[in-house]
Amino acid sequence: MTREREAIESEFQMALPSDTYRKEQLLMSLFNPKVDINSFAWGNLKTLRDNIDDDVLYKRLHEFRKYHYxxxxxxxxxxxxxxxxxxxxxxxxxxxxxxxxxxxxxxxxxxxxxxx
Structure with a gap:
């Protein structure tokens, strides 16, 4: 999980200075607050390490995979x-x-x- 988190953080840091991705973030912030995308569109190291317990993240990832894969x-x-x-x-x-x-x-x- 650490390696995956670091890969996501790396992608996040590469996209951060991109005008295209910043426009996307701005657009998402204009969505209705009742829609999840309004508050969360990109994962980064903070959202995947600091804001969630390892066991919870592991469980949710496996539930997602079981449902969508x-x-x-x-x-x-x-x-x-x-x-x-x-x-x-x-x-x-x-x-x-x-x-x-x-x-x-x-x-x-x-x-x-x-x-x-």
Whole structure:
């Protein structure tokens, strides 16, 4: 988790001076206060280390992965100069172990009127 936190902090520091990302932050601050994105759009070392207990972060990350990391939510594109049967066997070999939770996609329609 320490290595991941440092990678996120590094990305945050690289994006900080970018006008594009600063505009994005400004736009997000204009959202309705009832929408989470109004108060949190970027993670950094402070939000992922100082503001949350390690056990809580670990638990939430694994809950997120269990919910969102599912084959039915993914799309795969593969291209190579190989016969289709070879490509198919590679895909089956490499991706059949991706879990399937078959949960419905998130419904964001309830947030459509909260944005601005």
């Amino acid at each position: 599912s084959g039915h939510r993914m799309t795969l594109a593969i291209q190579a100069r190989l016969p289709m049967s070879t490509l198919e066997s590679y895909v089956i070999e490499c991706f059949t172990t991706v879990p399937q939770n078959n949960l419905p996609a998130d419904d964001f329609s309830k947030h459509s009127k909260l944005c601005f």
